[in-house]
Amino acid sequence: MSLEYLQPIDDATVAHARIQEERTLGKTILLHTKQDGLPDLGKLDIVLISILENRRDQNALLPMGNLDGVRRKLYELFPGNWHSTIADLGDIQAGESVEDTYYVVRELTAYFLKEEILPIILGGSQDLMYPMYRAFDDIKAMINVVNVDHRFDLGNIEMPIDSHSYIGKMVATEPYNLFNYSNLGYQTYFNSQEEIDLLDRLFFDAIRLGELQGDMTIAEPVIRDCDLLGIDLLSVQANDLLYDKGHPNGFQSAQMCSLSRYSGISDRLKAFGIFEIPSGDFPVLESAVSQIIWYFLEGYNFRHGEYPINVSSGFLKYQVPIEDQILNFYKSVKTERWWIELPFNSAINNKLKQYTLLPCDKKDYLQATDQILPERWLKARQKNEI
Numbered sequence: 204m205s206l207e208y209l210q211p212i213d214d215a216t217v218a219h220a221r222i223q224e225e226r227t228l229g230k231t232i233l234l235h236t237k238q239d240g241l242p243d244l245g246k247l248d249i250v251l252i253s254i255l256e257n258r259r260d261q262n263a264l265l266p267m268g269n270l271d272g273v274r275r276k277l278y279e280l281f282p283g284n285w286h287s288t289i290a291d292l293g294d295i296q297a298g299e300s301v302e303d304t305y306y307v308v309r310e311l312t313a314y315f316l317k318e319e320i321l322p323i324i325l326g327g328s329q330d331l332m333y334p335m336y337r338a339f340d341d342i343k344a345m346i347n348v349v350n351v352d353h354r355f356d357l358g359n360i361e362m363p364i365d366s367h368s369y370i371g372k373m374v375a376t377e378p379y380n381l382f383n384y385s386n387l388g389y390q391t392y393f394n395s396q397e398e399i400d401l402l403d404r405l406f407f408d409a410i411r412l413g414e415l416q417g418d419m420t421i422a423e424p425v426i427r428d429c430d431l432l433g434i435d436l437l438s439v440q441a442n443d444l445l446y447d448k449g450h451p452n453g454f455q456s457a458q459m460c461s462l463s464r465y466s467g468i469s470d471r472l473k474a475f476g477i478f479e480i481p482s483g484d485f486p487v488l489e490s491a492v493s494q495i496i497w498y499f500l501e502g503y504n505f506r507h508g509e510y511p512i513n514v515s516s517g518f519l520k521y522q523v524p525i526e527d528q529i530l531n532f533y534k535s536v537k538t539e540r541w542w543i544e545l546p547f548n549s550a551i552n553n554k555l556k557q558y559t560l561l562p563c564d565k566k567d568y569l570q571a572t573d574q575i576l577p578e579r580w581l582k583a584r585q586k587n588e589i
Contacts, residue, residue: 205310206244209252211237216271220278228497229278233290241292244342247504248287250315251277251496253325256297259365260328262448267362268482269294272281276486276493283506305334312474314340321503322474323496329356329478330369333432336475339430345382346430346472348373353390353438355409355451357398366479374405382585385425387462388454389413389439402550406586408579411474412453419461424562424579426465427470427510427540433476434459436492445487456491460498467502472509475499507538512560513560514542523571530580532568533560541565541578545587559588 212220217236223229223432231393244250257267266479274291288366295311297306297418300551308520312335315322324335329352339346350356350370358368360512373381407424415422428430441449443456454462459572466475514520514533521532531544542560567577 205307205314208295208311209235209292209309210296211235211240212274212293213269213271216274216319217475219275222451223278226281228280228289231289233288235291235293241550242290244318244320244339246288247290247320249289249321249323249500250295251289251291251323251325252295254295254299254327254331255302255307255482256295256327256331257364258297258301258328259330261366263328263361267297267327270480270482272484272486272489273325273480273492273496275305276489277496280493280497283504285500287500287504288317289500304331305337305395309334309338310315313342316342318475321497324476324478325480325492326364326367326472326478327475328474329433329435329578330364330366332431332476333364333369333372333480335378335433335437335476336373336431336433337473341379342379342424343430345380347383347385347428348381349385349387349426349429349432350435351433351438352458353388353389353412353450354393354435355389355398355402356384357401359379382427383583385409386428387425388415390450390452406582416458417523418456419458421565422462423465424541424564424567426462427469427554427562428468428542429472431474432466432469432472433478434463434495436477436479436488439491443487444485444491445491446481446485450479454522456494459495460489464497464498467500468501468507469504470506479544489553506534507573508537509535520570522566525571525574525576530571530576532563532567532571534565541568543567543577545580545583 220229235241246364253270255267257263356367357371360371364372388408389409390412437449438453439456439459440453517536518533523530533542541563543563545561561583
């Protein structure tokens with residue numbers, strides 16, 4: 204069983220949790236310790252695990268150490284008015300080979316998916332998203348993946364997988380279970396024109412960093428529609444992390460917290476990861492990661508149960524005539540979030556049987572009233588007419 208690979212939290216870090224003020228996360232979340240062993244998994248909603256693997260990171264010079272600095276910063280924070288039960292299950296050490304690590308990550312993620320426990324994975328190189336993706340193979344036929352990253356990470360699919368090519372492996376490796384891939388925050392100069400063109404041909408979504416910085420809310424419908432989301436920590440600007448190996452341009456730390464909260468509040472999302480976290484003495488960076496996790500937990504505790512969508516009650520329907528068709532929009536009375544209906548053409552294929560409603564926002568509705576078809580709706584329709 205994959206749980207046997209979980210190593211308990213270091214004693215000094217457990218001690219740090221124990222000395223925190225009452226009602227902090229250090230005192231309220233369950234811990235995997237040497238003394239007490241694993242907590243009762245039957246009571247859990249969310250688990251936190253660190254994967255100490257970075258051998259496929261193109262920039263890694265040394266083996267990865269622990270991420271206990273992130274844990275300690277997280278333990279010091281106070282939760283909100285939360286109802287979920289959270290556990291820190293400790294570490295997965297790098298296997299004898301990277302493939303061994305992948306196997307454990309896949310099996311562990313699949314276990315939690317089947318048990319309806321949401322795993323938060325801290326890494327290590329971002330290619331760890333690939334075994335997390337493969338964990339869905341026996342659970343859900345087609346999934347949506349979102350990557351918050353300055354790169355698309357499509358890479359060269361002919362070469363072995365690494366931290367810059369794992370998305371390409373999702374696209375090109377059987378079983379083909381990737382329905383949609385969305386990138387949030389790409390920076391053009393980090394991506395070749397060939398990759399940009401390929402993303403467009405596949406009708407995948409990509410929103411540039413500058414566009415998001417002008418309006419972070421446009422990311423919410425994209426995140427609301429995903430099953431697996433990963434964050435490349437180095438897409439946060441280096442100044443915010445005080446990390447000299449980062450990049451000068453990127454999301455502000457507070458903006459990343461907003462994206463993390465959108466992730467937590469997404470009723471559809473089943474697995475979440477933060478990657479490219481360096482091990483070492485980086486207190487500001489560790490605080491930033493702990494707060495990104497905090498905002499995910501905050502969002503999770505405010506989920507509204509709106510997936511899968513049932514528009515038969517609690518929704519307002521708006522019909523917009525445009526060109527030779529009528530677009531159907533639905534607005535939730537409870538949350539004021541929007542969805543648009545996708546036409547299902549059984550003569551073409553059956554991909555849309557489980558994707559009849561696409562998350563959108565009010566701007567898409569207003570755009571349609573101006574006789575402009577929403578871009579995400581167009582891409583989704585085109586993808587299903589191939």
